[in-house]
Amino acid sequence: MDELRKRAKELLEAGTVKVVIGYENGTAGRTRALFAEEPKAAEKLIFDSRCIMNLASYITKAEVKAKGKMAIAATLPVMRAIIQLASEFQVSDNNLLVLGITPESTMIEFKDIAEVEAFVHKYEIEIEAKYSEKLEKLNKMTPSERWNFWIEELSPCFKCYACRAACPMCYCHKCTVEFNQPQWIPVPSHDLGNLEWHMMRAIHLAGRCVDCDACYNACPLGIPLNLLTKRMLIDAKEHFGGYQPSIKADHLMSTYKPDDKDNFIM
Amino acid sequence: MAEFEPKIVAFVCNWCTYAGADLTGTSRIKYASNVRIVRFPCTGRIDYMLLIKAFDEGTDGIIVSGCHPNDCHYTSGNFHARRRWIMFRSLCDFMGIDIRRIKFSWVSAAEGAKWANIVNSTVTAVRELGPYDEYKKVAKKPVKEVIHG
Numbered sequence: 049m050d051e052l053r054k055r056a057k058e059l060l061e062a063g064t065v066k067v068v069i070g071y072e073n074g075t076a077g078r079t080r081a082l083f084a085e086e087p088k089a090a091e092k093l094i095f096d097s098r099c100i101m102n103l104a105s106y107i108t109k110a111e112v113k114a115k116g117k118m119a120i121a122a123t124l125p126v127m128r129a130i131i132q133l134a135s136e137f138q139v140s141d142n143n144l145l146v147l148g149i150t151p152e153s154t155m156i157e158f159k160d161i162a163e164v165e166a167f168v169h170k171y172e173i174e175i176e177a178k179y180s181e182k183l184e185k186l187n188k189m190t191p192s193e194r195w196n197f198w199i200e201e202l203s204p205c206f207k208c209y210a211c212r213a214a215c216p217m218c219y220c221h222k223c224t225v226e227f228n229q230p231q232w233i234p235v236p237s238h239d240l241g242n243l244e245w246h247m248m249r250a251i252h253l254a255g256r257c258v259d260c261d262a263c264y265n266a267c268p269l270g271i272p273l274n275l276l277t278k279r280m281l282i283d284a285k286e287h288f289g290g291y292q293p294s295i296k297a298d299h300l301m302s303t304y305k306p307d308d309k310d311n312f313i314m
Numbered sequence: 315m316a317e318f319e320p321k322i323v324a325f326v327c328n329w330c331t332y333a334g335a336d337l338t339g340t341s342r343i344k345y346a347s348n349v350r351i352v353r354f355p356c357t358g359r360i361d362y363m364l365l366i367k368a369f370d371e372g373t374d375g376i377i378v379s380g381c382h383p384n385d386c387h388y389t390s391g392n393f394h395a396r397r398r399w400i401m402f403r404s405l406c407d408f409m410g411i412d413i414r415r416i417k418f419s420w421v422s423a424a425e426g427a428k429w430a431n432i433v434n435s436t437v438t439a440v441r442e443l444g445p446y447d448e449y450k451k452v453a454k455k456p457v458k459e460v461i462h463g
Contacts, residue, residue, distance in 0.1 A: 195410025195448055232363055239452045244366055254401045283404045304393035314419035314432055
């Protein structure tokens with residue numbers, strides 16, 4: 049991505065932005081986030097298929113915001129996250145410049161977040177076939193089989209909260225899991241706490257999750273926790289007409305329709 | 315062995331269902347005594363975490379009830395709650411939590427008889443399902459916790 053490197057360098061030289069957030073080569077053949085504050089550092093920027101982490105999780109961090117105006121190299125899921133964050137008043141045009149990377153791996157520089165939204169809305173959020181198959185398989189199980197499946201799958205979780213750290217939507221300064229009076233989520237690595245943590249995480253992401261799989265990629269134990277958020281996404285489609293991040297529209301879970309489904313209510 | 319008596323926790327709103335349950339009492343309608351009523355300002359306040367906590371503490375069934383649509387004291391609390399219930403029910407089902415044990419209903423302040431019916435039918439249904447052993451097994455605390463405050 050010479051284009052990206054060149055533009056990042058220009059922006060830093062001109063002082064338009066104070067930091068460019070992108071990917072660089074890490075250890076063991078992996079990539080990691082790069083925070084380029086000097087024009088020279090922009091040369092380290094790379095982009096390839098290994099760049100899967102969601103960089104939008106950094107733009108809400110106080111220490112990154114404190115640097116000044118940020119530019120971010122944003123793939124499609126990152127752009128979606130930026131729009132959702134903007135709609136929740138976490139970022140704005142004043143402190144963010146988006147250098148978009150299209151699915152065809154070309155760079156577009158966006159004037160503002162509204163332009164990013166116009167671009168992102170050309171693409172629907174689609175669930176990959178391998179995940180739809182898995183979800184279908186789970187749907188066919190009996191409730192008790194599903195219960196055993198999840199207790200088993202979640203049992204290795206020791207709540208390192210890597211999924212929370214990797215998620216751009218988990219930006220609360222104090223998370224429910226950190227409350228201990230009362231203790232909402234039991235802390236030990238135990239089936240109950242694991243179940244409740246993952247349930248809480250999934251429901252807090254309902255109608256907000258941009259389906260970037262960053263949580264799954266960050267999980268050191270490979271727990272398929274993105275299945276939960278994918279299921280929420282399917283439900284949003286089934287009941288509320290689908291989810292597409294937007295700075296203008298109401299959030300799915302903070303609005304309502306008088307004719308929402310109520311056949312389960314006595 | 316004595317017949318299994320389920321424990322039911324009802325989360326109700328102050329303005330409709332709580333008043334409705336009160337009417338059931340003042341009308342001297344008899345209904346199952348298995349239910350423990352928890353009063354909330356509005357169904358919009360009933361956090362799903364509270365429902366999960368009820369299962370943690372050993373309840374076998376849950377009733378969530380509030381004002382009929384368009385009757386909410388705060389105009390739209392029950393509409394917002396309904397959206398949340400749709401998502402919550404679906405997630406519970408997906409994670410294998412028995413959603414037959416969680417009943418949702420609209421009961422107005424004038425529907426004392428309906429409240430008695432809902433409690434009775436829930437108690438009958440949960441009694442047939444038996445104790446919620448699946449959850450209770452998991453909810454057994456690994457370390458005896460000391461509860462402060």
